[in-house]
Amino acid sequence: MTQNDPAAPTCPVHHMRGPEKFNPFTPQYHANLYGTFDTAREEQPVFFSPVMNLWVVTRYDDVKAVLKDPEAFSSAGAVAPLTPEILRLIGGPDGPIQRTALVNSDPPLHTRFRNTFQKAFTPRQVSRLEPEIRELTQSLLADLGTNKRLEAVQGLCDPLPLLTICRLMGVPDKDAADIKRWSADSIRASNPALDIEGQRVVAQSMIDFYTYMVELTRHYAAHPAENLISAVVEAQTDSEEPLSFEEIGGLSRGLVLAGHETSAALLGNTLQTLLTQRELWDALCAHPERISGAVDEFLRHGGPAVGLFRQATRDVQFGEVTIPKNARVWVTYLAGNHDPAQFPDPQRLDLERPNAANHLSLGYGIHYCIGAPLAKLELRVALEEMTKRYPGLRLDAEQEIEHRPNFVMRGLKQLVLVTD
Ligand code: HEM
Structure with missing residues (x-):
């Protein structure tokens, strides 16, 4: 069986095997959005996407770090360019x-x-x-x-x-x-x-x-x-x-x-x-009466803002990865909100989740x-x-x-x- 054989089993996150495959403009991405970000968070939490021509940041702590540093990450072009x-x-x-x-x-x-x-x-x-x-x-x-x-x-x-x-x-x-x-x-x-x-x-x-x-x-x-x-x-x-x-x-x-x-x-x-x-x-x-607290x-869990953009004003280090000056960055609130290191069992809607208010769905900073x-x-x-x-x-x-x-x-x- 070859990779191109239609009978070959397809990995559910096959389009994420390597950042070069990451492509949010495909139906596969939409069908497996959370799986794609799970893989990224585990394997390459900060990566360059050639398709988008920008850096993608997926872990909760890293997303927050970008959002709270407007000097290093400018909001000029925070929404997709016209x-x-x-x-x-x-x-x-x-x-x-x-x-x-x-x-x-x-x-x-x-x-x-x-x-x-x-x-x-x-x-x-x-x-x-x-x-x-x-x-x-x-x-x-x-x-x-x-x-x-x-x-x-x-x-x-x-x-x-x-x-x-x-x-x-x-x-x-x-x-x-x-x-x-x-x-x-x-x-x-x-x-x-x-x-x-x-x-x-x-x-x-x-x-x-x-x-x-x-x-x-x-x-x-x-x-x-x-x-x-x-x-x-x-x-x-x-x-x-x-x-x-x-x-x-x-x-x-x-x-x-x-x-x-x-x-x-x-x-x-x-x-x-x-x-x-x-x-x-x-x-x-x-x-x-539980609605208000939930x-x-x-x-x-269902925050619709997947992510917005920033522009690096200088080189910024994330572990072994350096986002270079002038690069565009996609900060994915949604991936941060489903980071199990911050929110255990993140796919579960838990009406009693003690730290739910720490979500990033409305941004930060x-x-x-x-x-x-x-x-x-x-x-x-x-x-x-x-x-x-x-x-x-x-x-x-x-x-x-x-x-x-x-x-x-x-x-x-x-x-x-x-x-x-
Ligand atoms: C569920 C509903 C909403 C979601 C998920 C949402 C999400 C967000 C997010 C993620 C940001 C941060 C943008 C960034 O980091 O660059 C933001 C900013 C903003 N939102 Fe909302 N929003 C919602 C409702 C609203 C409503 C009802 C209003 C107006 C009354 C509003 C007005 C704004 C404005 C003006 C900003 C920009 C703030 C700034 O740059 O200082 N949003 N929103």
Whole structure:
């Protein structure tokens, strides 16, 4: 039997036998994501991937070390790079859209941006949304009550965080469809397979999104209301280096973008796990007060952010491996969260896991997710409403569970729920 013989047994992690085989753009990778990272962590925890042309960091301690050293690891280019044509059309790397991305900026600019937003994004801004999230969940679940069946990705997981982030920022519900389209286009902006017309469409969406958020900022500067944009406008008035309306609008666009696809994927992933491990769902239905304490474990286990990028500003040593100056690095939160040295039996969703809160699903250090309290609130409230109203909820047994082919964000294509 030769290696090319179709009858030859295939190793489940055959594409990871050597870093040169590591390829997150293949279906095999998506089918065996955790196995791939397990092998990497054991065999070559920090390795160079020729396919991605960057270094991959997979162990919990190493991921954390990268995240807590923004001097050695710059966030310039933390998200996947835009195609050159889109970058040109939106004004280049120093244009207003690219310059106002919190996640991509380094101190001191990052500190200036973040301080103002952090000051405005108070626990009150988050907690005022709880009744609205509850009501939204109930109304989105109405179909389930009537039809006894719901495709939850489109029917619940996507719209709930989208409408919530809109309400946080002060975007009227009627504009949510535009926000969704602009966001989806912005996410496509790094897809090298886009043709020239597609790139123009995407660039226009990014410009429209930015313009809309800047206009909204001007509106709330003139007519303050109870929302985050008004609070940011207010917070920067006594600042030594106040943010311009363009900066507030651009940064708000980033918050909207970061704040819904992620939460949507987390809810889908968590529902799938809980309904597959039925005893956990039943335990939460019997004791809904346990949901709040388990949110960090849901994030650790099903956190959708696989990893983001950094750029080494100098040579950095990890054991025997040196990441060279200027190299790009993929820090994989997901691999860190499944490192057995930190979280024993990591594939198990353990509602009582004592150190679940140490997960990396929301990042770590200066770029730690600014929306973390909102992300946790959305998940808690959605699960509280669902366990209360539909304890008999189950997965449609006929469906095939498939993930979206997105290597930085792990989310389901669809999830059909049924009830009696
Ligand atoms: C389950 C939901 C969420 C997940 C998994 C998630 C994940 C993350 C991660 C991993 C980072 C760190 C990025 C880095 O290391 O470079 C981050 C940062 C960020 N997140 Fe979230 N996030 C979620 C929800 C939200 C929400 C609801 C908002 C907005 C309200 C938000 C806004 C942001 C922003 C603006 C940053 C950049 C912060 C900075 O660079 O200082 N995220 N998020």
